[in-house]
Amino acid sequence: MDWPALIASSMVDFWHEPPASPIGKVAGWPAQSGAPDGLGVDPKQPRSGRDQQRPGHIHWLQPESTTMRALSASLDPAGSVEILLGGAHLAGPMQYGARRVSAIAGGWFKGRDFSGTVMPGGSDWQLIRADGVTEIGARFLVELEGGGFLSVINRGYRHGLEAVMRKLGAGESVDPADYYFGSTLTIEVGPGPLSWMTRTQLVANGAREGDRVRLAVFALTR
Numbered sequence: 001m002d003w004p005a006l007i008a009s010s011m012v013d014f015w016h017e018p019p020a021s022p023i024g025k026v027a028g029w030p031a032q033s034g035a036p037d038g039l040g041v042d043p044k045q046p047r048s049g050r051d052q053q054r055p056g057h058i059h060w061l062q063p064e065s066t067t068m069r070a071l072s073a074s075l076d077p078a079g080s081v082e083i084l085l086g087g088a089h090l091a092g093p094m095q096y097g098a099r100r101v102s103a104i105a106g107g108w109f110k111g112r113d114f115s116g117t118v119m120p121g122g123s124d125w126q127l128i129r130a131d132g133v134t135e136i137g138a139r140f141l142v143e144l145e146g147g148g149f150l151s152v153i154n155r156g157y158r159h160g161l162e163a164v165m166r167k168l169g170a171g172e173s174v175d176p177a178d179y180y181f182g183s184t185l186t187i188e189v190g191p192g193p194l195s196w197m198t199r200t201q202l203v204a205n206g207a208r209e210g211d212r213v214r215l216a217v218f219a220l221t222r
Contacts, residue, residue: 075218078202079111083118083140083213097129107212109142109150114194116142116150124213133159136183136206148190150197154215156183156206171210181206185217 086105092098107118122140129135135157142150159165160179168174183204187197201220206213 071222073220073222075203076221077112077216078197078219079109079114079217081107081109081118081204081213081215081217083107083124083138083215085124085211085213086120092128094127097127100126100128100134102126104138104140107140109152111194111217114144116144118142132162132165133157134165144194148192148194150194151188153186154183154204155186156181156204158206158208168208173209176205176207181208183215185215 083104084106086103088100088102090098090100102124103120104118104122104124105120109116109118119141122138124136124138126137127135136155138152138154140152140154142152144150158179158181160168164174164178168179183206185202185204187194187202189195189197202217203220204215204217206215
């Protein structure tokens with residue numbers, strides 16, 4: 001089935017004309033003349049009659065819209081993590097790939113207003129997919145200085161060229177720029193000054209270095 005043509009034919013009636021938007025580009029329509037590649041709308045040109053169309057018009061797809069400007073975001077440094085790994089067990093093949101389960105033996109988590117020790121007993125349940133991507137699924141506890149705990153779930157993806165990932169798996173030194181390692185953190189903590197972590201999206205850039213994992217953690221903010 002020709003999906004681009006089908007999408008294009010169904011959207012023409014909705015927009016009344018081939019839209020100059022990111023959706024238009026996906027559907028096979030060319031961008032508006034003079035527009036930056038991939039945006040489809042040239043903010044220097046006057047608005048067309050598209051803005052006077054039926055209420056279903058998706059205004060927020062236009063880069064110059066107020067809503068799109070309001071949805072801009074930034075990443076603020078929120079902390080750093082070092083996780084010391086213990087032994088690992090490899091099981092597979094399973095239904096979706098091989099499983100590698102690594103014990104978490106210790107480490108630390110330091111933030112802008114807290115510091116704590118990663119407790120032994122956590123683990124990282126990884127799925128090594130057939131396409132070479134490793135899905136990260138780590139869970140561990142952090143004992144905070146001054147009392148209290150953080151419960152941390154770290155989920156993400158790690159992948160790169162086969163030769164690079166082979167070196168990484170063998171514990172060799174690999175430049176973090178040579179592979180992708182991104183994740184999101186979900187935090188549980190008791191009431192108090194760190195409760196912001198339970199309602200803020202936290203993302204991380206990661207690196208595997210021998211028997212440990214390092215994470216640079218950022219908070220997604222508007």
